[in-house]
Each structure stands twice: as structure tokens, then as C-alpha cells.
Amino acid sequence: MSYAVKELYTTLQGEGAHTGRRAVFLRFAGCNLWTGREQDRTEAVCTFCDTDFVGMDGPGGGRFADAEGLAAAVEREWGHTRDHRYVVCTGGEPLLQLDTALIEALHARGFEVGVETNGTQAAVPGLDWICVSPKADAELALRQGNELKLVYPQPLAMPERFEGLAFDHFFLQPMDGPTQAENIAAATAYCLANPRWRLSLQTHKLIGIP
Numbered sequence: 101m102s103y104a105v106k107e108l109y110t111t112l113q114g115e116g117a118h119t120g121r122r123a124v125f126l127r128f129a130g131c132n133l134w135t136g137r138e139q140d141r142t143e144a145v146c147t148f149c150d151t152d153f154v155g156m157d158g159p160g161g162g163r164f165a166d167a168e169g170l171a172a173a174v175e176r177e178w179g180h181t182r183d184h185r186y187v188v189c190t191g192g193e194p195l196l197q198l199d200t201a202l203i204e205a206l207h208a209r210g211f212e213v214g215v216e217t218n219g220t221q222a223a224v225p226g227l228d229w230i231c232v233s234p235k236a237d238a239e240l241a242l243r244q245g246n247e248l249k250l251v252y253p254q255p256l257a258m259p260e261r262f263e264g265l266a267f268d269h270f271f272l273q274p275m276d277g278p279t280q281a282e283n284i285a286a287a288t289a290y291c292l293a294n295p296r297w298r299l300s301l302q303t304h305k306l307i308g309i310p
């Protein structure tokens with residue numbers, strides 16, 4: 101199948117357990133919880149999104165006809181070094197498009213493959229790192245993985261709802277937006293009181309990289 105890609109770029113993973121790790125970000129276009137249009141935001145299932153995932157017009161973006169072509173573009177973006185290759189599939193919602201053919205083509209080029217997902221879709225087999233970020237009004241289909249990264253606070257998705265699930269790491273990530281300062285304080289207080297949860301700051305925003 102073909103893939104609609106918003107952008108493809110190299111950066112440091114800014115969030116969660118792999119914070120600071122060099123990665124190619126493969127941002128798929130489209131999401132099932134918001135159209136991406138500002139006029140639809142208040143009516144969306146997910147209302148706080150910080151990302152433009154509409155269209156294929158970003159750096160390195162476009163329509164890729166097949167898995168080989170997209171994996172080759174990821175490899176070109178990474179550069180020639182063979183070690184520690186890591187690609188983070190995000191979006192939009194990557195599990196609407198990511199499939200076995202693409203994971204195999206990326207593995208064949210020596211990449212570990214991570215995903216950032218809202219958890220509403222089943223995962224494709226073969227992923228090396230699964231980060232699920234549940235959204236209050238969306239049913240969670242993907243209930244196990246490597247890290248659960250909850251944007252905080254979401255009144256209908258408080259941490260207690262998730263801490264029994266089968267994840268290795270539990271992160272609270274303060275919601276960016278007009279109340280960010282309060283959200284950082286609240287997330288900090290929660291982690292101090294509940295040591296199972298760690299704080300995930302969006303470090304790429306702090307240092308001004310994408």
C-alpha cells in the first residue's frame with residue numbers, strides 16, 4: 101500500500117524513556133481523533149493536540165508508493181552510520197498506516213522501530229518500542245507496551261485508570277497550552293506523591309528543536 105507522510109526529519113527524541121536519543125521522526129498524515137483543522141478542534145475527540153499532521157507538505161513529506169521507497173527515504177535521512185539506527189513512527193496516528201511490510205523494510209536497513217500511538221488501534225507485530233498515549237474520550241484498544249505516556253491532566257483520564265495495565269514505564273506529560281505552567285506543577289506534585297509515575301517534559305520544545 102502507499103503511505104501519506106507529513107514530514108520526515110532527524111532530531112532527538114524529546115519525550116519518555118528514550119529522551120535524548122537520536123531518531124528519524126516519520127510523521128504520518130491524518131488522525132482518527134481530530135481532522136487537524138482548527139475549526140473542528142473543540143468538537144474533536146482529542147482537543148489538545150500540539151501537532152500539524154495535515155497534508156504531505158512538510159520537510160521530507162510526500163506520498164510514498166511502497167514500503168521499500170519509504171524505508172529508503174528513512175535511511176537516507178539517517179545518513180550512513182550503521183549503529184543505533186532508530187526511527188519513531190508518529191503522526192497523526194501512525195497505526196492507521198504502519199504495516200508489516202514497512203516494519204520489515206526498516207528492520208532490513210538496521211533500524212529499531214518505535215511508535216507513538218493514541219492506543220485506539222491494535223499494534224502491528226514486530227515493533228521494537230510501543231508508546232501509548234491514551235485520550236480521555238477514546239477507547240483504549242492497545243493495553244500493553246513499553247511505555248504509557250499520559251498527557252496530564254485529563255479529568256476523564258486520570259492516572260489511576262491506567263496503572264494496572266501491562267507497561268514497563270508510566271509517564272505523565274504536562275499538557276502544553278495556555279495552562280502549561282499549572283499542568284507542570286500538577287504533574288510534578290502527582291509524581292512526587294505516586295512514585296510509579298515519572299515526569300516526561302517535552303525537552304525538544306525546551307531546547308528549540310523539532
Ligand SMILES: C[S@@+](CC[C@H](N)C(=O)[O-])C[C@H]1O[C@@H](n2cnc3c(N)ncnc32)[C@H](O)[C@@H]1O
Pocket residue numbers: 131148149150151190191192193194216217218219232233249251273274275276277
Ligand atoms: C502528536 S501525538 C502523535 C501520536 C499519536 N497520535 C498520539 O496521540 O500518541 C505525539 C505525542 O504528543 C502528545 N501530545 C499531543 N499534544 C500535546 C500537548 N498539548 N501537550 C503535551 N503532549 C501532547 C501525545 O499525547 C503523544 O504522546
Ligand SMILES: Nc1nc2[nH]cc(C(=O)O)c2c(=O)[nH]1
Pocket residue numbers: 111112113114115151190191216304309310
Ligand atoms: N523531538 C521530538 N520528540 C518527540 N517525541 C514524540 C513526538 C511526537 O510528536 O510524536 C515528538 C516530536 O514532535 N519531537
Ligand code: SF4
Pocket residue numbers: 131132133134146147148149150151153191192193218235
Ligand atoms: S490522537 Fe495524537 S495526533 Fe491525534 S489529535 Fe490527539 S495528539 Fe494529535
Ligand SMILES: [Mg+2]
Pocket residue numbers: 150151
Ligand atoms: Mg510532537
